[in-house]
Amino acid sequence: MPPSATSRRVAAALLALLLCVLVSAVGATRADPAPAARLQLGILGDPGRFSQLTGQRSSVRHVFASLYQANAFPRILEQLRPVPLLALKTGGTAPLDVAQGRTDSSLVALNNALAGFGGLVYVRPMPEMNGHWNEYCAFNRDGSSRGPRFSTAAFRKAFARIAILARGGSAGRMNAQLRKLGLPGVGGDLPRTQARIMWNPQGYGAPDIPANSAAAYYPGDAYVDVVANDIYRQSTGAAWDANEALYRRYPHKRYAIAEWGLWGMDDPGYVEQMAAFTRTHSRMEFLSYFNSKPGSLWDLGSKPRSRAAYRKLITPLAG
Numbered sequence: 535m536p537p538s539a540t541s542r543r544v545a546a547a548l549l550a551l552l553l554c555v556l557v558s559a560v561g562a563t564r565a566d567p568a569p570a571a572r573l574q575l576g577i578l579g580d581p582g583r584f585s586q587l588t589g590q591r592s593s594v595r596h597v598f599a600s601l602y603q604a605n606a607f608p609r610i611l612e613q614l615r616p617v618p619l620l621a622l623k624t625g626g627t628a629p630l631d632v633a634q635g636r637t638d639s640s641l642v643a644l645n646n647a648l649a650g651f652g653g654l655v656y657v658r659p660m661p662e663m664n665g666h667w668n669e670y671c672a673f674n675r676d677g678s679s680r681g682p683r684f685s686t687a688a689f690r691k692a693f694a695r696i697a698i699l700a701r702g703g704s705a706g707r708m709n710a711q712l713r714k715l716g717l718p719g720v721g722g723d724l725p726r727t728q729a730r731i732m733w734n735p736q737g738y739g740a741p742d743i744p745a746n747s748a749a750a751y752y753p754g755d756a757y758v759d760v761v762a763n764d765i766y767r768q769s770t771g772a773a774w775d776a777n778e779a780l781y782r783r784y785p786h787k788r789y790a791i792a793e794w795g796l797w798g799m800d801d802p803g804y805v806e807q808m809a810a811f812t813r814t815h816s817r818m819e820f821l822s823y824f825n826s827k828p829g830s831l832w833d834l835g836s837k838p839r840s841r842a843a844y845r846k847l848i849t850p851l852a853g
Contacts, residue, residue, distance in 0.1 A: 572852065573812065573818055573819070573820060573821070573851050573852060574593045574594050574617065574819065574820035574821075574852065575590050575591070575592055575593065575594065575820065575821055575822070575823075575848070575849070575851065575852045576592050576593065576594025576595065576596055576617075576619055576820055576821065576822030576823070577590070577592040577594070577595065577596065577822060577823050577825055578596035578597065578793070578822060578823070578824050578825060578826060579823075579824075579825035579826055579827065580825075580828075581595060583828070583835075584823070584825055584834075587834050587835055587841055587844075587845075588834065588841060588844045588845045588848070588849050589845050589849045590844075590848070590849045590852070591852065593616055593617050593820075593852070594617045594618075594619050594656070594820050594822050595613075595614035595615070595616075595617065595618055595619065596614075596619040596621065596792070596793075596822045596824075597610060597613075597614060597618070597619070597620065597621065598621045598623060599620055599621070599622060599623070600622075600623050600624070600625040601622065601623070601624055601625050601627065601632075601637050601640040601641075601644075602625040602640065604639065604640040604643035604644065605643070607643055607644055607646075607647035607648075608647045608650055608651070610647075611647055611648070611651045611655060612651070615653075616653070617653070617654050617655070617656065618651070618655045618656065619655075619656040619658060619732075619792065619822060620655060620656065620657050620658060621658040621661050621792075622644075622657060622658060622659045622660065622696070623660070623668075623669070623670075624637075624660060624669060624670050624692075625669075626669050627669075628670075628683035628684055628688070629660070629670050629683070629684060629685075629688040629689040629691070629692035629693075630682065630683040630684070630685075630688040630691075630692070631683070632692035632695060632696065633688055633691035633692040633694075633695050633715075633717055634717065634718060635695070635717070635718045635720075638699065638720065641695070641696060641699040641700065642699065642720075642724065644657075644699070644700055645699055645700055645701075645702050645724045645725065645727060646724075646725070648700060648702075648727035648728070648729050649702065649724075649725035649726070649727045651727075652728075653728055654728050654730065655727070655728065655729050655730070656729075656730050656732050656760070656790075656820075657696070657697075657700050657729045657730070657731050657732065658732040658734055658762070658792060659692075659693055659696045659697070659700075659731070659732075659733075660689070660692070660693065660696075661732075661734040661762075661764070661792065661793075662734065662735065662736050662764060663689055663734075663735055663751045664735045664736055664739040664740065664746050664747065664748055664750070664751060665736055665739075665740045666740055666741060667740075670684065670689060670692075671684070671746070672684050672685050672686045672688075672689060672745070672746060672750075672751075673739075673741055673743070673745070673746045674741075675740075675741060676741070677741040677743050677746075686745070686746075686750040686751050689751050689753075690751060690752070690753040690754070691715050691716075691717060691753075693733065693751075693753040693757060694711075694715055694717075694753045694754065694756075694757045695712065695715075695717060696731075697731045697753070697757035697758070698711050698712060698757070699720065699724060700727065700729045700731065701726065701727055701729055701731070702723075702724035702725050702726045702727050703723070703724065703726055704723050705719070705720055705721065705722050705723050705724075708720050708724070711756075730759040730760055731757060731758055731759045731760070732758075732759065732760045732761075732762050732790065732792065733751075733752065733753065733757075733758040733760070733761055733762070734761075734762040734763065734764065734792050735748035735751055735763070735780070736748065736763065736764055736773075736776075737763055737765065737773050737775075737776025737777050737779065737780050738773055738776045748780060748783075749783065755786070755787075758784075758787060759787070759788070760787065760788045760789065760790050760819055761780065761781075761784045761787045761788070761789055761790075762789065762790040762791065762792040763776075763777050763780050763781075763789075763790075763791060763792070764791070764792055764793035764794065765777050765791060765793075765794050765808075766793070766794060766795050766796070766797050766824075766832075767795070767796045767797060767799065767801050767804040768797040769797070769799075772804055772807070774807065774811070777791075777811070781815060781817070785817075787817070788817050788818075788819040789815065789817045789818055789819060790818065790819045790820045790821070790822070791808070791812075791818075791820075791821045791822065792822055793822065793824045794808060794821065794822075794823060794824060795823060795824035795825065795826075795831075795832035796831075796832060796834070796837055796840055797831055797832065798831040798832075799837075800836075800837035800838065800839050800840050801839075801840060802839045802840050802842070802843035804840070805840050805843040805844050805847060805848060806843060806847060808821070808848065809843075809847035809848055809851065812848075812851055813851070821848070821851070823844075823848075
């Protein structure tokens, strides 16, 4: 017998209520930190000196650290306020070892430092992974494989493990994620943090072979909050085409330029191109210039034309 109109209305109301409950439950299991409401500008280097050079107020402060600096994580984060950008290297440990939990003591220390910091932190695990100069790349310069402990599959699982532990949560929830990946679990709950996990290849692999493409290292949407690229102006130019391709490949993710700089040359046109890219790509979350030390190859202090272009075009981009 067909249900009455009243019965249909009651059933519809109950279904709507159930859907609300389910959506709330899903949201509670992964409350992503809200992305920045405006474009942020950052620096690797002395923010005070860079402000004198360019007028930039650097909200994002960038540094490299090793998994084996676990005891120093709280101090490092405090020095990088207001918004740390922590590029995390493995200190020579193979990605498979990270994936299998052999560096979990360091990852737990990272989680605790992130929770203690109490604010937004960009965590940038194993950046430029498709560059042979990094210890976690799957390939040597000549294109030969470094073996299964360094494979792209091992990298993807290592990245996912870092993301899961850095974000924290109940042991049950984290272990469910790890089991799906075929990885060992953790022994207890970890505090939730405000980490935003950044996946940061180079647009072109080095070696530039299909197996070493950026996409080969992508761990999956669940483990990435921001996609980033590094793009320098070198003697051969800047790889704007690869940068554009990387931006377009992940249209559902926010985007950042985690490293950019002038490699021993003064080229205001490069700065102009970066400003144009940022203005015309709405998913941009931040730009972080690689100024390094005074007198370095990338120091804007020795590049008057580029420095003037930066002050005119980049500094005003911050909201």
